[in-house]
Each structure stands twice: as structure tokens, then as C-alpha cells.
Amino acid sequence: xxxxxxRGRGRRTINEINMVPFIDVMLVLLIIFMxxxxxxxxxxxxxxxxxxxxxxxxxxxxVVIQKDDSIELVSEGISHKQSLSSLAGAVKASIANxxxxxxxxxxxxxxxxxxxVKYESVVKVMDTLQRAGVQRVGLSVQxxx
Numbered sequence: 001x002x003x004x005x006x007r008g009r010g011r012r013t014i015n016e017i018n019m020v021p022f023i024d025v026m027l028v029l030l031i032i033f034m035x036x037x038x039x040x041x042x043x044x045x046x047x048x049x050x051x052x053x054x055x056x057x058x059x060x061x062x063v064v065i066q067k068d069d070s071i072e073l074v075s076e077g078i079s080h081k082q083s084l085s086s087l088a089g090a091v092k093a094s095i096a097n098x099x100x101x102x103x104x105x106x107x108x109x110x111x112x113x114x115x116x117v118k119y120e121s122v123v124k125v126m127d128t129l130q131r132a133g134v135q136r137v138g139l140s141v142q143x144x145x
Contacts, residue, residue, distance in 0.1 A: 057108035057136065061094050063087065063129070065113040069121050084124060088132030112140040 062074040071087055073080045075094040082090050095107040109129055113122050122139070129137050 055106060057106050059095065059107040061091055061107060061109045062140075063091070063109060063111045063125060065111070065117050065121055065125060067114045067116050069117065071125065084128060087125065088128050088134070091129060091134060092132060106136075108136040108138060109134050110138050110140050 059075075064072040064074060064079075066072065071082045071084060073082050073087065073090050073094065080090065091109055111122060111125055111129075126137055126139075
């Protein structure tokens with residue numbers, strides 16, 4: 001807002017901004033940041049890392065999702081075509097076949113999918129397995145060269 005300043009007979013507006021308060025505030029902020037910056041310690045974030053499982057699985061069952069959304073169950077080198085509705089029972093049966101009665105087997109299920117498969121299909125398979133009570137479900141990843 002321009003202030004009016006009178007000098008004798010004529011009135012003239014002052015169009016200048018007083019920069020002194022602005023510079024004072026900036027210098028005070030600069031000093032505050034210079035004093036507090038050395039006191040701030042860099043924070044460390046604990047990220048999960050791969051390969052820290054307590055025990056490697058006794059058996060790995062692989063679920064392969066093909067380009068046409070067909071599902072194959074690969075266990076001990078043998079491949080079986082499955083539907084989504086029968087997948088959970090087949091995985092549980094495959095895990096139970098190798099274990100002795102009364103023995104709890106540490107098994108993991110790995111889901112592998114073609115690059116062109118919809119993400120929705122992979123999530124449906126994962127959800128089906130987790131609802132069936134499969135404890136360890138993972139995704140197979142191929143790293144780009």
C-alpha cells in the first residue's frame with residue numbers, strides 16, 4: 001500500500017519497499033539454520049532385506065500362470081494343469097504328499113507369471129492361496145540384464 005507523503009505544496013506517493021526488515025528476518029533464519037544443522041543426526045531407516053529367512057523351506061511348490069491365464073502347478077518337477085477354484089486344494093495336497101503323518105512341513109509356494117499376464121490374475125492366485133491357509137507365498141522375479 002502506497003503511503004502519502006507531503007512536502008510543501010505537492011503530494012507525492014512513495015513506491016519503494018523497505019527491505020531492511022526483510023533482510024533482518026532472513027539473516028536471523030540463516031543463523032538459526034546454521035546453528036541447528038550440525039545438531040541434526042541423519043536418520044537411519046531399517047529396510048527389509050531378502051534372504052534372512054530363519055529356515056529355508058523344506059519344499060517349494062511353483063504356481064505358473066501362462067499367457068492365456070491358465071495355471072500350472074509344478075511340484076517335484078511334475079507339472080499339472082489346474083483351475084483357480086481347485087488350485088488351493090491341489091497345493092495343499094502337494095504339500096501333504098511329501099510329509100509324514102503328524103509332521104509339519106515347512107513349504108513355500110512361489111508364483112511365476114509371464115510378463116504379459118494381467119496383474120489381477122496374479123493377485124487372484126495369491127489371494128486364493130492365502131485364503132486357503134498357505135503360510136508362505138512369494139513372487140518369482142526375473143531381473144533385467
